[in-house]
Amino acid sequence: MTFERPKLWTPTPLIYSSHLSGRIQDFCKTLEANGKVISWKNRRVLVYLKFESLHPPHSFKHRGISLFAYRAQEKYGKDVHLVIASGGNAGYAAACAARNLGIRCTVYLPKFSTPSTIKVLKEQDAEVVVIGSFYAETLEKAKEVVTTEEKAVLVPAYDDPTVWEGHGSMIEEIAEQLPPGKKPTSIFCSVGGGGMLGGIMEGCRKVGWEDVTITTLETIGSNCFHHSVLLNIPNASSDFATNLPPYIERLSSPLPMDTSKELTLAHFTSFHSAASGSLGASTPSLGVLQTALTRRGPVKPVSVQDEAVMLAALGFVDDHKTLVELACATTLVPAYFPEVLDSLKLPTPEGEADDIVLVFIVCGGFKVSSGDIPIWKKGVEEGAAKEGWSGWKVVVGDGQEIFVRN
Incomplete structure (x- = not known):
């Protein structure tokens, strides 16, 4: 499609x-x-x-993550599920990109994330999961979702050619x-x-x-x-x-x-x-x-x-x-x-x-x-x-x- x-x-x-x-x-x-x-x-x-x-x-991250999200939608259709582990600008960019495209996005945050961060993500209609005492643990939880859902895609924060x-x-x-x-x-x-x-x-x-x-x-x-x-x-x-x-x-x-x-x-x-x-x-x-x-x-x-x-x-x-x-x-x-x-x-x-x-x-x-x-x-x-x-x-x-x- x-x-x-x-x-x-x-x-x-x-x-x-x-x-x-x-x-x-x-x-x-x-x-x-x-x-x-x-x-x-x-x-x-x-x-x-x-x-x-x-x-x-x-932030500039809106560019690359929006393009990544768009291509994920092209590949998997409107049912694609963007998943990202980020307590910062990459997570916010993914949430905004998903809202713009009308697709689902879940942002995984470590437990030390602030209420203000959770608020801005939810304002973009993103699902928010707070889990993990440090980022590496949060990332592993996000990866688990991608392996169990057919149309879930892990959004890279910075290390990706797209x-x-x-x-x-x-x-x-x-x-x-x-x-x-x-x-x-x-x-x-x-x-x-x-x-x-x-x-x-x-x-x-x-x-x-x-x-x-x-x-x-x-x-x-x-x-x-x-x-x-x-x-x-x-x-x-x-x-x-x-x-x-x-x-x-x-x-x-x-x-x-x-x-x-x-x-x-x-x-x-x-x-x-x-x-x-x-x-x-x-x-x-x-x-x-x-x-x-x-x-x-x-x-x-x-x-x-x-x-x-x-x-x-x-x-x-x-x-x-x-x-x-x-x-x-x-x-x-x-x-x-x-x-x-x-x-x-x-x-x-x-x-x-x-x-x-x-x-x-x-x-x-x-x-x-x-x-x-x-x-x-x-x-x-x-x-x-x-x-x-x-x-x-x-x-x-x-x-x-x-x-x-x-």
């Missing part, structure tokens, strides 16, 4: 940010005035924000929305398990941007992708690369298409970041990691301290009147602390008149409220008051450490 394909999502706006463009431009002028040679001299810096927070479930394909549509939109002749110098995104990064790389492939640099942002204490990248780079010899915290284990995994080769994954046994509610994947997607290590354009990982993310989130409220999750604000750290951009050594466009075009994916997330603002302010104040404080730590690439201040 086939179905007329519904409108799965509405294109989100790409907005030019005069605030952040000016902030970075002023930083470049300051460097130049202090006698530092900068590659971006006499270049305009243009910052664009892709507002993925404007989807109905408030999900990446759906997420990649944001890049196709950006290619159409940028002014004629403009191409990103770098695209910035946060990383949890890697679903959005997989989509961005797939989208770049489709539009001919395989050479575009992608800068990934994570918080220290939930940065499984950054550590996994370094574990697979032979010459990564920094202390950050070689001396892993006690909560990170090394796991070896053979590549699906070539079992004679394997990658090493950083596996987190616990998380130590305020953003881990959305960024806290135990390991990154193997397929996304493999593509990131082999694509033509570099993928530059960055890990940042929580307080720098809080400052970026607070700055975004002031500048763009938008409140976002810390997982989303992580992406914005290089815009609010341009010294991070400077340390990245991003490429300079070949044409002398070409602008520096920086695209930040405002990925969204529903777990945020006005009550978070005083918590973030307090966290920043308490962190800066600690004895010996020298700034908020940012780790770039293979272990270069810089410290930023507000």
Whole structure:
């Protein structure tokens, strides 16, 4: 049975940010005035924000999970039953997709889930099952249902080619929305398990941007992708690369298409970041990691301290009147602390008149409220008051450490 394909999502706006463009431009002028040679001299810096927070479930996950749900409906018909284990944005996206398509969805939540999370899911007509003391146990219960129901389908949160394909549509939109002749110098995104990064790389492939640099942002204490990248780079010899915290284990995994080769994954046994509610994947997607290590354009990982993310989130409220999750604000750290951009050594466009075009994916997330603002302010104040404080730590690439201040 086939179905007329519904409108799965509405294109989100790409907005030019005069605030952040000016902030970075002023930083470049300051460097130049202090006698530092900068590659971006006499270049305009243009910052664009892709507002993925404007989807109905408030995050980019609406794209890939909607496409996955639609194809599941094509395969199994209207009686398909979407099943997902997620206490976060993936579960909300699945519930919204199922409601849009008129199909059944059950979201399995661990026992520590909040009443507000249960409420938003039920508002989308999803069935909610609260079971399991931790996520892995909840996931196993969801898998049991899929094995016993003929038309039940387990919805992946991030590790699936169809999900990446759906997420990649944001890049196709950006290619159409940028002014004629403009191409990103770098695209910035946060990383949890890697679903959005997989989509961005797939989208770049489709539009001919395989050479575009992608800068990934994570918080220290939930940065499984950054550590996994370094574990697979032979010459990564920094202390950050070689001396892993006690909560990170090394796991070896053979590549699906070539079992004679394997990658090493950083596996987190616990998380130590305020953003881990959305960024806290135990390991990154193997397929996304493999593509990131082999694509033509570099993928530059960055890990940042929580307080720098809080400052970026607070700055975004002031500048763009938008409140976002810390997982989303992580992406914005290089815009609010341009010294991070400077340390990245991003490429300079070949044409002398070409602008520096920086695209930040405002990925969204529903777990945020006005009550978070005083918590973030307090966290920043308490962190800066600690004895010996020298700034908020940012780790770039293979272990270069810089410290930023507000």
